[in-house]
Amino acid sequence: MPRVLIADDVPAVRMIVRRSLIASGHTVVEALDGPAAYEIGVDGSIDLAIFDHLMPGIKGIDVLFKWREQGIQIPVMILSAVDDADTVVAALNGGAADYIRKPFDPAELIARVGRVLRVPPSSAPLAV
Incomplete structure (x- = not known):
């Protein structure tokens, strides 16, 4: 069962994402802010992270x-x-899936x- 980190400071968003992921067979880990999300990723215990961009502490894109x-x-x-297009492009070029x-x-x-x-992660950011 894939372990998915949800990092969003809005409880209602986390609830919708959590319920959807659990219903589709995933295990869910939650973080309320950027620093907590960062630490969870450092320990390597997750298979995927879903970040809100504007989180307290550290923005999702910065994590x-x-x-x-x-x-x-x-x-x-x-x-x-x-x-906005600049934020979307920065995230995708910076390695967001x-x-x-x-x-x-x-x-x-x-x-x-x-x-x-299903797609193996790339070790390099996308270049345009």
């Missing part, structure tokens, strides 16, 4: 960048209401999670 700088290749999906805009459809989220878990 992604710190992990990549340290060689941590856990796949990361950004789930955020921030939808996907970027999903809020509000989101839980069925689409689960389909994207399945796709990301």
Whole structure:
């Protein structure tokens, strides 16, 4: 059973994502902010991380960048209401496996999670 980290400071979002993931057979770990998400990834006990972009402490995209700088290749999906093109492109070029805009459809989220878990992570950021 894949272990998925959900890092979002909004309880309602975590609940929707958690219920969707559990219903589709995943084990869920939760973090309320960026520093907690960072530490969970450092211990290597997860298969995928889903980050909100704007979290307290450290932004989700910055946790992604710190992990990549340290060689941590856990796949990361950004789930955020921030939808400007520069942020989306920075996340994807910085190594995010996907970027999903809020509000989101839980069925689409689960389909994207399945796709990301089937694709081996790349060790290099995408170049444009």
